[in-house]
Amino acid sequence: MSLENIQQQVAGCDTREGVVVLDFETSGMSPVQGDRAIEIGAVRIVGGQIADRFQSLMNPGCRISSFIESFTGISNAMVQAAPPATQVMAAFHDFIGDAPLVAHNASFDRRFLDAELQRIDRCRRQEFACSLLVARRVYPDSPNHKLATLVSYKGLPTDGCFHRALADAEMTAHLWLRMAADLQDAYGFSQVPFALMSALARQKKNRVAAFLRERALEMRGM
Template identity: 50%
Template sequence: MSPIAVIDFETTGLSPAMGDRATEVAIVMLEGGRVVDRFQSLMNAGVRIPSFITQLTGITNAMLASAPDAAQVMADASRFVGDAPMVAHNASFDRKFWVAELQRLGLPAPQPYACTLLVSRRLYPQAPNHKLGSLVDFHRLPRAGAAHRALADAEMAAALLGQIQRDLRARHGVARPDHALLMTLQRCAKPAVSALMAKYAAACTGQ
């Protein structure tokens, strides 16, 4: 299957429309379900981090003072991703910052985003909740470093994506659980998931 870029941002708040900026980005590149490369950097956007965000993430204003400029980091991140489609947990959040930070540089952000949170809600309704850490524990996947740091969260989202793809193969008979299927599945009404999976499985077997 084609490469997939799994991304996570840490930020100063919830919305770039309210003036919030990215403080850290991490991207895990997958090919055939295997990690083939990683990108991670703090970034200095010239804004202060609220104290409650520092308490959540551990990222301090002093750390950002010596971090590379946000424009350089995002230009490098854009080159790293290239044309690869993207995945994130709660992707609407990360996509907003991806688009906003690249728009500041006049760079396009055409990559389609699949969301492991939305897909998990459809595939794992029995999970206690659909937070990233809870799903990692539900599937007994390894935790990667401290939560609410970009690389740790991107690694865990990548591991969750791998679990989703394995389950689509083993439980639903989908030979190629690619990014396009994830996009279709996340938009599917929950009562229609079984029919959608049967359709894809039949297509895989040529029936």
């Protein structure tokens, strides 16, 4: 299935304000342990297409380890030259507005988003869905459900760059659109709204097919 066909097929899959798919690069694994965000990348999906982008390095005022420099390609010099994290997060909060949020392994990104917003006395109110949990239910036969594996498994667009925030957000957005299109093909949905994908992520794996059949029947009767 071509990217153009996916875009046409899932044009009605998002809410009016769109869905924002995001990815953080960070100095470590846990904001509770003092780790900070060092880059944010995000794309807004509207009408089945990427309609807008947001990307910025950010300076949290601390050094990053040589491991993180090697893993992400983000150096201490790059972070030190970046805008303050407070400034970037204020702009990002304005960018996302009230749109539903998506990330791959969302529990990680959600923790950092909430922690960084708390530092500027702002908070997130909207729902945050996990594309990894959805993928486990839509593609149970994938070798694993890492983003790079799923991109290869489904032949999704990629520039070959992983572990930079905007590139990962764009690949996650393409994965989200492909999953919506595949659900439409398999179950006859006329559209796949964010709420359906989010609910699917919470289903037990042995209930997935029944859940989707039930939702498809409900939506046809609306």
